[in-house]
Amino acid sequence: MLTPVTPTIRSRPVYAPLEARPGRLHLMVADGEGADALVDMMGKASDRSQILASAHMIYAPGPNGTDRTDALKALGLRQFFRAPTVPALLPRLIRVLADAHMGTQFYLAGTEGLIGQAEREIMATGFPMGAIQKEHRGSTVRRVQCVHCKGITENVATDPFKCSHCGLNLFVRDHYSRRIAAFQGVNIDAEDPGLVPEPVVRFK
Amino acid sequence: MSLDFKPGAFDFFRDETFRESFTYRNSNPLRFPFPFDRDDYMYSVNMEPHVPGRKGTAFEHVFDVDEHYVSEMIDRAKVLADDPLRCQSLPHMTLAGWDLLELIMEAKARDYPQWFSLTKNGNRWHWVNRPLGIEQSLTFLDESTLPYGPFEYITRQTQGDFSLQDERDNDLWMDAGMITSQADWSLDFDIGMSFMEWHAPVPLAHEKGVFDRALKFLLKLQHGAPVRRFNWTMTVNPLLDTAPETYPKWGPTKTTLTQENLGAKQHLRVELQSLWRLPRSNAIAFDIRCYLCSFEQIVTVPKWARRLHRVVRDLPEELAAYKGFLRNRPAMVEWLSKYDDGAPTSPGWWPDD
Numbered sequence: 001m002l003t004p005v006t007p008t009i010r011s012r013p014v015y016a017p018l019e020a021r022p023g024r025l026h027l028m029v030a031d032g033e034g035a036d037a038l039v040d041m042m043g044k045a046s047d048r049s050q051i052l053a054s055a056h057m058i059y060a061p062g063p064n065g066t067d068r069t070d071a072l073k074a075l076g077l078r079q080f081f082r083a084p085t086v087p088a089l090l091p092r093l094i095r096v097l098a099d100a101h102m103g104t105q106f107y108l109a110g111t112e113g114l115i116g117q118a119e120r121e122i123m124a125t126g127f128p129m130g131a132i133q134k135e136h137r138g139s140t141v142r143r144v145q146c147v148h149c150k151g152i153t154e155n156v157a158t159d160p161f162k163c164s165h166c167g168l169n170l171f172v173r174d175h176y177s178r179r180i181a182a183f184q185g186v187n188i189d190a191e192d193p194g195l196v197p198e199p200v201v202r203f204k
Numbered sequence: 205m206s207l208d209f210k211p212g213a214f215d216f217f218r219d220e221t222f223r224e225s226f227t228y229r230n231s232n233p234l235r236f237p238f239p240f241d242r243d244d245y246m247y248s249v250n251m252e253p254h255v256p257g258r259k260g261t262a263f264e265h266v267f268d269v270d271e272h273y274v275s276e277m278i279d280r281a282k283v284l285a286d287d288p289l290r291c292q293s294l295p296h297m298t299l300a301g302w303d304l305l306e307l308i309m310e311a312k313a314r315d316y317p318q319w320f321s322l323t324k325n326g327n328r329w330h331w332v333n334r335p336l337g338i339e340q341s342l343t344f345l346d347e348s349t350l351p352y353g354p355f356e357y358i359t360r361q362t363q364g365d366f367s368l369q370d371e372r373d374n375d376l377w378m379d380a381g382m383i384t385s386q387a388d389w390s391l392d393f394d395i396g397m398s399f400m401e402w403h404a405p406v407p408l409a410h411e412k413g414v415f416d417r418a419l420k421f422l423l424k425l426q427h428g429a430p431v432r433r434f435n436w437t438m439t440v441n442p443l444l445d446t447a448p449e450t451y452p453k454w455g456p457t458k459t460t461l462t463q464e465n466l467g468a469k470q471h472l473r474v475e476l477q478s479l480w481r482l483p484r485s486n487a488i489a490f491d492i493r494c495y496l497c498s499f500e501q502i503v504t505v506p507k508w509a510r511r512l513h514r515v516v517r518d519l520p521e522e523l524a525a526y527k528g529f530l531r532n533r534p535a536m537v538e539w540l541s542k543y544d545d546g547a548p549t550s551p552g553w554w555p556d557d
Contacts, residue, residue, distance in 0.1 A: 190455030
């Protein structure tokens with residue numbers, strides 16, 4: 001099921017269930033439980049065999065270890081590639097995008113970190129946002145940029161958390177940059193150094 | 205231009221600092237664009253035509269060059285030397301940068317001929333900026349003839365932060381910015397965002413429809429008919445560069461206020477924002493000009509003293525929190541209350557003559 005996102009502020013991304021649409025190439029990028037979104041979509045697709053014949057799927061296990069490689073392979077996609085992690089998946093995505101033409105349908109599913117980074121690469125090639133569908137599934141851990149040192153901390157679960165680059169204690173805002181593919185982290189004890197609230201697990 | 209240029213060639217420009225020693229002062233507080241036209245405040249679209257206004261005020265010319273010009277440009281050069289990410293322009297925004305360069309050079313040469321001159325021979329231009337000691341021959345629209353891109357070149361010589369908005373898909377995209385005197389927002393994070401995205405963190409205004417109306421209004425903005433509005437916040441010390449990037453450095457100063465030092469340290473920070481449709485690129489230039497005035501200078505104007513007290517006292521809590529002065533509001537109200545005798549104030553923002 002789609003991971004529910006409470007709309008907060010208007011830069012915070014929102015998501016919708018994937019639906020198969022006509023296209024020349026169906027590029028699917030997913031991690032972890034995002035695989036289930038694609039399996040569900042294919043289960044409902046009326047032109048299933050046509051999509052399978054022009055589908056390229058790039059997949060990595062989720063940050064929580066969820067690995068649905070077998071289920072995806074069983075779909076019978078024309079091309080399937082499993083990367084060990086999201087960073088390892090991106091070079092292949094960039095290479096595939098270099099040959100993707102207008103009329104390509106993009107399906108992104110899984111964690112917000114995977115969706116955001118894939119979306120950034122697709123948009124950098126000039127594809128319209130309308131060609132990109134996004135369904136958030138599985139873990140809600142966040143990719144957060146420290147506004148102070150600019151370092152990005154992956155898989156942030158608590159709020160506040162310690163920046164993995166500069167060590168400042170950051171609170172996690174809902175303000176989100178598609179260009180950076182990250183939420184914003186801001187020093188929580190800047191005005192009162194040392195007064196850091198107990199971290200709470202907000203993202204699982 | 206480098207960090208080496210010095211004030212002094214003209215007596216008009218103050219040699220002052222916006223950091224460490226904080227020697228910034230206004231010689232004439234009556235010149236300050238006090239932003240409150242009534243005794244309370246709430247967000248509104250509040251746009252009006254940006255036309256030249258009263259002599260001797262910040263409104264006299266459309267790009268106001270005041271006594272702080274040279275020192276502000278030195279401060280900007282220092283900010284950029286520390287963090288070049290404060291000026292960014294996405295590749296498709298170069299033409300808009302040229303548009304802005306032309307707009308500013310023409311306006312300054314027209315309004316301040318004693319300081320600036322622009323000579324054109326076709327596309328071969330000669331620009332002189334005497335206060336900053338700059339002479340530059342350039343070929344308009346040829347980037348190789350300038351030491352920086354056109355946007356950075358001209359905004360290193362112009363007070364006020366600037367952003368350039370590209371218009372696509374019935375929306376405005378903030379695709380370039382020179383942001384060194386900002387009220388706590390990050391260009392590096394926000395660049396590339398749509399109008400609603402970069403305004404996302406502002407409380408209350410979305411629900412009131414302010415941004416929907418503002419975007420509709422701006423999409424109709426015409427070349428040659430700029431508009432302006434005010435925004436404001438509070439800053440401890442006359443610090444221009446209140447960036448989120450450096451918040452751990454300046455955040456602790458918020459805890460240093462006492463009733464004794466508040467009048468000198470606490471500043472009302474006013475943004476006189478003007479918006480300009482650009483002719484070639486169809487982009488919109490957004491000039492966010494920051495003016496600072498200490499509380500002790502503001503209260504020398506009795507009307508402003510009474511009104512500032514009432515606005516600060518009655519501001520909704522969400523706005524005081526968003527503007528970052530919730531913790532100091534009680535101290536500000538206590539200090540300002542001494543200058544409010546409860547008398548009625550006249551409408552409009554001008555001091556009573």
